[in-house]
Amino acid sequence: MAKILPILSSQLNIFFIFSFFFIIFISGEAHGFAKALDEKLFGLNEEKFTHLRLFWHDILSGTSPTAVQVVPPVANSSTAFGLMNMIDDPLTEGPELSSKMLGRAQGFYAAASQQEVGLLMAMNFAFIKGKYNGSTFTVLGRNTVFSKVREMPVIGGTGVFRFARGYVQAKTYKFDQNSGDATVEYNCYVLHY
Structure with a gap:
């Protein structure tokens, strides 16, 4: 069990980091009040x-x-x-x-x-x-x-x-x-x- 916790913790950290960058990528900017938009829309x-x-x-x-x-x-x-x-x-x-x-x-x-x-x-x-x-x-x-x-x-x-x-x-x-x-x-x- 002691060996599984560091592995699980490491995987959760990777998941959270990936999620954070995915949200930034989707929104276009890291600002809560502004984001990049597609001109074509x-x-x-x-x-x-x-x-x-x-x-x-x-x-x-x-x-x-x-x-x-x-x-x-x-x-x-x-x-x-x-x-x-x-x-x-x-x-x-x-x-x-x-x-x-x-x-x-x-x-x-x-x-x-x-x-x-x-x-x-x-x-x-x-x-x-x-x-x-x-x-x-x-x-x-x-x-x-x-x-x-x-x-x-x-x-x-x-x-x-x-x-x-x-x-x-x-x-x-x-x-x-x-x-x-x-x-x-x-x-x-x-x-x-």
Whole structure:
């Protein structure tokens, strides 16, 4: 009996060690709060690269503005430093506001530079048409509005644009100095699954 106990003990130890590594192997990680997952289980098969060209309409004037000031700029700022506008801007297929509505740009922009008119843009492009209906991607970046072309990163998305990354290029199409209304062409280059 005395010889059997060490052998049995040794076999139990091997069993427990094997079980421990088997559990880690099955779960993918040794953390209780996270584990590795198979991308294929979530439909993440082939990454796609999509180009979208659309027009963003920022309307400050009239009875139904799509951009409203929520924080005024600091006094005596030539760059409107501190200004913050909340937006729900139309995204259309063409430069006319009457062209086909594709979605809305929802978020805010804030004047974040004291040296030039430079905005911090934080907005979701929320689509309402076709295969992109219900999908979004998020733009977060610096927009120096008087530059001919501005580039901002795409940092994520939902729906068709899940796991999105990429960039947008903004180019002013039309700007009314009296009203502040602007139409901006956005070329969006998005990698997604």
